[in-house]
C-alpha cells in the first residue's frame with residue numbers, strides 16, 4: 001500500500017470514528033442444528049446492511065468449523081488474538097472480502113482471554129473500543145449446538161438471530177437453544193427468528209407460528225420473526241463459487257428474501273433503545289464475567 005493510500009484509509013477510518021455516536025450493535029447469529037444456513041445468512045445480511053450505508057464487521061466466533069472465510073473466498077492472514085500477540089491494531093486484522101465486506105477471524109478460546117494479565121487485557125479492551133467506534137454492526141457467526149460458550153455469547157449480545165429450517169429436528173434444536181438460554185437469563189434475551197430453506201411462504205409461516213406458540217406457551221418468551229428465506233438452488237451455486245449470493249445472483253429468490261429481511265429489520269431497530277448497549281467491548285466484558293459465574 002502506498003503512503004497516499006494508507007493516509008486515505010486512515011482518514012476514512014478517522015472520519016468514520018468521528019461521526020460515530022452510538023456503540024456498535026452486537027448481533028449473534030446462531031442455530032440449534034448445524035448446517036441450517038447461519039454463515040450464508042451472516043454474510044449476505046452483512047452485505048444488505050452495508051448497502052443501506054451501515055458499517056458492518058463480521059466476527060467469526062465459530063471455533064469448531066469456522067468457514068465463513070471460505071464462503072467469502074479469502075483465507076485470513078490474522079486472527080483476533082494477533083491484536084495482542086503481534087501488537088496489531090484491531091482495524092489491521094480486518095480482512096476485506098468481495099463487496100467490501102469486512103471480517104475478523106476470531107480463532108480464540110475464551111480461556112485465552114481469561115489467562116491474560118491486566119496490562120494485555122487493558123490493551124485488548126482499548127482495541128475493542130476502537131472497533132466499537134468503527135462499526136455500526138458487529139455480526140457474530142457462531143457454531144451450532146448448545147455450548148456454554150454459545151449461551152454466554154447470546155446473553156452478552158444485544159440481540160440474537162436464531163435460524164432454523166422447517167425440519168422438525170432443526171425446530172426442536174432451535175427450541176432447545178431458547179430453553180437453555182432462558183434457564184440462565186434473568187431477563188429474556190432478545191431473539192429474532194429466521195426460517196431458512198422453506199419450500200413455500202406457507203411452510204415458512206407455519207414453522208414460525210409453531211416456534212412462536214411453543215416459546216410463548218412454555219417459556220413465556222415472545223419470539224419475533226424477522227423473516228424467511230426460501231429454498232433456492234442459487235445459494236448452493238454461490239457457495240461453490242465462493243461468492244455471496246447477493247453478489248452472484250442479486251435477483252434470485254434468496255437475495256430478494258434477504259433484502260426484505262433487512263428492510264423489515266431496519267425500521268424495527270429504530271424503536272429499540274441502544275443506550276444500554278455497550279457494544280463489542282461490553283460484549284467481551286460480559287462474556288468474561290459470565291465465564292467466571294456460570
Ligand SMILES: Nc1ncnc2c1ncn2[C@@H]1O[C@H](COP(=O)(O)OP(=O)(O)OP(=O)(O)O)[C@@H](O)[C@H]1O
Nearest residue numbers: 034035036037038039040144197230231232235236
Ligand atoms: N436458502 C437456501 N437454499 C438452498 N440451500 C441453502 C440455503 N441456505 C443454506 N443452504 C445450503 O446449506 C449449506 C450450509 O449453509 P451454511 O454453511 O451457511 O450453514 P451453517 O449453519 O453456517 O453451517 P455450520 O453449522 O456448519 O456452521 C450451504 O452450503 C447451502 O448449500
Ligand SMILES: [Mg+2]
Nearest residue numbers: 038039062067
Ligand atoms: Mg457456519
